[in-house]
Amino acid sequence: MTADTLPDPVEERREEQYRDISRRVWIGWGRNSAAMGVVGVLVLVCVWAVGLLDGERMITGLADIADLLGDMWPPDFTNINRWWGPLWDSMSMSIAATALAVLLSVPLALLGARNTSPHPTVYAVARLVLNTLRSVPELIMAIVFVAAVGFGALPGALALGIHSAGMVGKFFADSIERADQASVEVARAAGATRAQVILHGILPQVLPQMADVTVYRWELNFRASVVVGVVGAGGIGFELIAALRTLQYQEVSAILLVILATVTVVDALGGALRRRFQ
CATH class of the missing domain: 1.10.3720.10 (MetI-like)
Structure with missing residues (x-):
C-alpha cells in the first residue's frame, strides 16, 4: 500500500462526525414525528368526541345561526x-x-x-x-x-x-x-x-x-x-x-x-x- 492510498485520519474523523450528526438528526426527526403523530391522533379524538366531525349537525346548526342573525338585524339602539x-x-x-x-x-x-x-x-x-x-x-x-x-x-x-x-x-x-x-x-x-x-x-x-x-x-x-x-x-x-x-x-x-x-x-x-x- 502506497502513501497515496493510506487513509487520512483527519478525513476519517470528519466522516465519522458527519455520520454521528446525521444519525442524531434522523433520531430527533423520528422522535418529533412520533410525538406529532400522537398529538395529531389526540386532537382528532377530541374533535370527534365533541362532535365537530358531525357534518349533519354542523350544517343544521349553521342554518339556525343564520336564522338567528336574521332576527338580530337591524340592531335596535333605542x-x-x-x-x-x-x-x-x-x-x-x-x-x-x-x-x-x-x-x-x-x-x-x-x-x-x-x-x-x-x-x-x-x-x-x-x-x-x-x-x-x-x-x-x-x-x-x-x-x-x-x-x-x-x-x-x-x-x-x-x-x-x-x-x-x-x-x-x-x-x-x-x-x-x-x-x-x-x-x-x-x-x-x-x-x-x-x-x-x-x-x-x-x-x-x-x-x-x-x-x-x-x-x-x-x-x-x-x-x-x-x-x-x-x-x-x-x-x-x-x-x-x-x-x-x-x-x-x-x-x-x-x-x-x-x-x-x-x-x-x-x-x-x-x-x-x-x-x-x-
Whole structure:
C-alpha cells in the first residue's frame, strides 16, 4: 500500500462526525414525528368526541345561526342611553379587578419564585395558591360572590381580581426567576440585604414585563366583565342577558356592537400603554 492510498485520519474523523450528526438528526426527526403523530391522533379524538366531525349537525346548526342573525338585524339602539352606566360599571370593574390582582400577585410572585422565596416550602405553598386561584373559573367565582355580597359590580370585581391574581402572579414569578443574576450578585457583594437585593437587583429588570402583563390582563378582564355580568355581577353583561331572556334579539345585536366598539378602544389603549412601558 502506497502513501497515496493510506487513509487520512483527519478525513476519517470528519466522516465519522458527519455520520454521528446525521444519525442524531434522523433520531430527533423520528422522535418529533412520533410525538406529532400522537398529538395529531389526540386532537382528532377530541374533535370527534365533541362532535365537530358531525357534518349533519354542523350544517343544521349553521342554518339556525343564520336564522338567528336574521332576527338580530337591524340592531335596535333605542335604549342606548340606558347602557352607558352599565358599560362604565364594566370598565370600572375591569380596572378595579386588575388593581386587586396586581396587589395580590406581587407578594405571591416573590414567594413563588425560586430566587426570591425564603424557603422551598414557602415556594411550594405560594405556587399551590397561584394554581388554585387560576384553576377556578371567574364565572364560578362570580356566582359565589354574588351569593355572598349581592348583585352589582363588587362581586364581579372580586371574582375577576382573585382569578386574575393566579395568572398574573404566575407570569410575575416566571419573570422574576428569569432575571439576570449578575445584578443580584453585584448587590449581594455590596452588602445589600435580601429586601434590597429584590428592590434594586431584581424588580428593575422585571418591571417592564410586569407592566406588560398587567395591561394585557386588564384587556382580558374587560372582556370577562361582560361574562360575569351574565350571572348578576353587574355591568353591560347584565343588560345583554336581560335582552336575551326577553328575546329582544335586535337589542342584543346593538349591545354586542357597543361592546365590540368598547373592546376595540380598550385594545388600542392597551397597545399604547404596552408600547409606553417597553
